[in-house]
Structures are given as structure tokens and as C-alpha cells.
Amino acid sequence: xxxxxxxxxxxxxxxxxxxxxxxxxxxxxxxxxxxxxxxxxxxxxxxxxxxxxxxxxxxxxxxxxxxxxxxxxxxxxxxxxxxxxxxxxxxxxxxxxxxxxxxxxxxxxxxxxxxxxxxxxxxxxxxxxxxxxxxxxxxxxxxxxxxxxxxxxxxxxxxxxxxxxxxxxxxxxxxxxxxxxxxxxxxxxxxxxxxxxxxxxxxxxxxxxxxxxxxxxxxxxxxxxxxxxxxxxxxxxxxxxxxxxxxxxxxxxxxxxxxxxxxxxxxxxxxxxxxxxxxxxxxxxxxxxxxxxxxxxxxxxxxxxxxxxxxxxxxxxxxxxxxxxxxxxxxxxxxxxxxxxxxxxxxxxxxxxxxxxxxxxxxxxxxxxxxxxxxxxxxxxxxxxxxxxxxxxxxxxxxxxxxxxxxxxxxxxxxxxxxxxxxxxxxxxxxxxxxxxxxxxxxxxxxxxxxxxxxxxxxxxxxxxxxxx
Numbered sequence: 001x002x003x004x005x006x007x008x009x010x011x012x013x014x015x016x017x018x019x020x021x022x023x024x025x026x027x028x029x030x031x032x033x034x035x036x037x038x039x040x041x042x043x044x045x046x047x048x049x050x051x052x053x054x055x056x057x058x059x060x061x062x063x064x065x066x067x068x069x070x071x072x073x074x075x076x077x078x079x080x081x082x083x084x085x086x087x088x089x090x091x092x093x094x095x096x097x098x099x100x101x102x103x104x105x106x107x108x109x110x111x112x113x114x115x116x117x118x119x120x121x122x123x124x125x126x127x128x129x130x131x132x133x134x135x136x137x138x139x140x141x142x143x144x145x146x147x148x149x150x151x152x153x154x155x156x157x158x159x160x161x162x163x164x165x166x167x168x169x170x171x172x173x174x175x176x177x178x179x180x181x182x183x184x185x186x187x188x189x190x191x192x193x194x195x196x197x198x199x200x201x202x203x204x205x206x207x208x209x210x211x212x213x214x215x216x217x218x219x220x221x222x223x224x225x226x227x228x229x230x231x232x233x234x235x236x237x238x239x240x241x242x243x244x245x246x247x248x249x250x251x252x253x254x255x256x257x258x259x260x261x262x263x264x265x266x267x268x269x270x271x272x273x274x275x276x277x278x279x280x281x282x283x284x285x286x287x288x289x290x291x292x293x294x295x296x297x298x299x300x301x302x303x304x305x306x307x308x309x310x311x312x313x314x315x316x317x318x319x320x321x322x323x324x325x326x327x328x329x330x331x332x333x334x335x336x337x338x339x340x341x342x343x344x345x346x347x348x349x350x351x352x353x354x355x356x357x358x359x360x361x362x363x364x365x366x367x368x369x370x371x372x373x374x375x376x377x378x379x380x381x382x383x384x385x386x387x388x389x390x391x392x393x394x395x396x397x398x399x400x401x402x403x404x405x406x407x408x409x410x411x412x413x414x415x416x417x418x419x420x421x422x423x424x425x426x427x428x429x430x431x432x433x434x435x436x437x438x439x440x441x442x443x444x445x446x447x448x449x450x451x452x453x454x455x456x457x458x459x460x461x462x463x464x465x466x467x468x469x
Contacts, residue, residue, distance in 0.1 A: 031062070036065075042348060042349055046344055046348070047343075050340045051337065052066050052067070053335075054334075056266050056336075057334075061263060064260070070082045070225070072237065079225070081213065083226045084323060085217060085227075085254075085316075085318055086253050088300075088315065088318070090254060090255040091182050097201055098185055099283065100275065101189060110129070112124075113188070117184065120159075124139075134287035134297055136172050137171055140401035141402060142179055142183070143401055149241075150242065150243070153247065158187070159184065168400070172290040175287070176400050177400055179252040182253070187251075204274065208274060210264045214256065214265075216254055216255060217248040218245070229340050229341075229342070240342070258338075259338060266325075270332075284298050286303050289433050289434065301313065311327065311329070312327045319342075322339045322342070324350050326354070331358055333358070372429075379440060380424065382461070386412060387411075399463065414466060419445045424443075426438060451465065
């Protein structure tokens, strides 16, 4: 197994367990003990300093706990009050703010965004508000080529930077994740309402739902119970990279949330609060591509099936933090995970807890899948190039703009030390929109990593994703 050089003191902090449990029914204490055992083992495997977990079934809190350290340097434990950064989990709140303006008639989902951003390029006229919400606009993700993460930008400056980017594809043609699109949504909320999107959230979402400590990120403010974010460098724990204060206020995911805040949000989601039933239906509807096929993404929620019923979920990653919210309609179950390590895989925590709740909620891999030699050869090439630091943009032509520039160094750091690839085991194959997605377990001498490869029509690579990157 890959060895990370963490001190014994940090490992000990990672095992620290605090906060209480609210049992919903007799026998839950045994279940929570099993959750504790799983979570602590997974924290050790992933080298996660601190974690907060909530499990809510039928509206009742089965467990809400903190594990490990919110601040390693000061030995501060995670509690239910610890404030984590949301990353892209914050997008579901931005989508809510947008729908509030839709209900007021200030925004229309199928109107061109030029109706609200008249200074945008005329070539953007086919792009609608719906396209922004569903990542089908073709507007690229910001990359270090366009944006300096250590500079404060105004909203107008961020919009102008976006306007300079060439579109990746025609609106509605494909799905490609775009933080830029959600930054623009936040700007649009201000322009049509006259209020900063964070103020809209505070007044119309956080306060009504009882999210008592949820708020926008602020470097200057005193924020009680603020956690520190961490990353791994050559296996050693380091503090998160610094980002300019203004870039930590944008609508693509710049919130502080505690696990108690997320429990309050879960209640709102479960009961369809704040918005109308029609708005929630829009939020949970998979987007239709121009081809007529659907892509399993609504307005800031991924949409899948689990045990024959919908599963709505979304993750987040930013500045040394990871977050995940997963709601299973089968069993009326929600699982929420907040972590303070950039390399953490919260989905593994969510899947493991869901399996403890009900094994049917976690899809078992098919017993046998037919190999695709061409896909396997493509993946071997990509893994070898990434491990050697030779990955190029033309190797993944349909990946989001800046993917290689942003992910290349961390992929090399992750894959390079693993040695020679021994085998690839196909564990899943599915269709997402117009693309075929292959999931493999890539076996190296001392470690197995989960890898996804996406191939679009024309045999073009659209996705290359390595767990832990």
C-alpha cells in the first residue's frame, strides 16, 4: 500500500472521536458503532485529518458526529459545529437562489443569458439560463491561463474574463462541468435582484431553514469553529493553498457549512421547502442534450438510481476541503460528509455508510463485462502519459478546458510513484448522454486505483478521471 509520512501525533488526532449521537430507534447504537468503525478505518486509509458525518433517515437524525481534527496545528477536534468549506456542494444553493428569481419572474430558464448579461458576446445568444444550470452551455471552466487565483476580481471583471473564452461546444450539444457558468449565475442574481447572491441565500434559504451558521466564506471575519483545509504533498500533510478573498465569494461554491447546517438543509430538501413543487421538479429533471438523449444531471444535482428509486447527489472540492450530499429516495435516507483534505474521497465514505444502511443502495458491479480492447489501450496510454508527466490537451480533446494544466501535476504525483501498471479490470460500463463511460480498477504493485475513461462519438476522449486526484 502507498505509504504517507504522517506523524504519530496527526494519526492520533485523526482517530479522535467527538460529539454525540441521536438514535432514532432501539438498536441504532450498534449501527452507529459499525459506522464509527468504518469511518475511522477509511480515514486512516485516506489520511483524512478531520471529518463530519450525518445520517438522516425518515427525517430523523440517526447519527451526527465529528471525527478527527478540525485544526491539526492546534489539536482542535471536529464537532457538529465545525465549519467546513462547501466546494461545489454550494452550487445546489446557487441553483436555489436562481429558482427564487425564476419564481419572481426576474429570470426565465429558457431565455438567452444575453437578456441578463447584455455585455456578453453575441455568439452566446443561444445559451440559456438552463444551459448554465446544467453545465451544457459550452462555456469553459476557468483555468490558471485565464484567472490568477491570488488576485481579487470584481464581478464585472470575472464576467469579462469569461466573455473572452472560446466556447467548447454549441449550447446543449454536450455536458462539461463549468464553474464559470455558476459564477455567471451568481452575477445574474445580483443584476436582476440588486442583491449579492450570498445575501439572497442568507435571507431566503439559510434563515428560514434554520441553517444558523451557514454563510459565505470570509477571510476577514471572525468565524467560530472554522476548520483548516489540508493537502498532501509527497505524503506529508500541508496547509491549503491561499486564494484571494474575492475569489472565495463566487457562486460556484464558496460557503461555510457545519454538519448541523447541512442537516437543516436536508430537512428543507426532503420537504420541498423554500421553492414551489414545480421548481423542485425542474431541479431534479435530467437535462436533454441536442441529440435527444438525457444526461443525468439537473440543477446542481447528479441524478442516478439506487434500489429502484432516484438518488440525488453532489460533491464539492475546494481549497483543502471535500464535501458530499447524497439523498436516496429508497429508504428516505440522506448521508452527508464534510472533510478537510483535498485528496479525500468523500464518495467512498458515502458509499460505505449507504452499504451499512442498506446494501441495495450501492450498485453491485456486473458479474461479467465484455472487454473493449480499444478503450483499454487508450486508458493504458493515458495512465502512462499521466504518470510520466507527458499528458497533453490533445490526448483528452473533449475534457474541460485547462484540465491537463490543472490536473496534470497531481496526476503525475499520484501515479508516478506507483510503478508499472500490472492489469486493468473493467468494473462498469455505462452511457452518459452521447458518451460511453468505462470504469476500471487499475492494479499497480502495491495499490489499486479506480479510473474512469469517457469516449465520445468519433472515438474522442472526453473523460479521464483517477480517484484520489
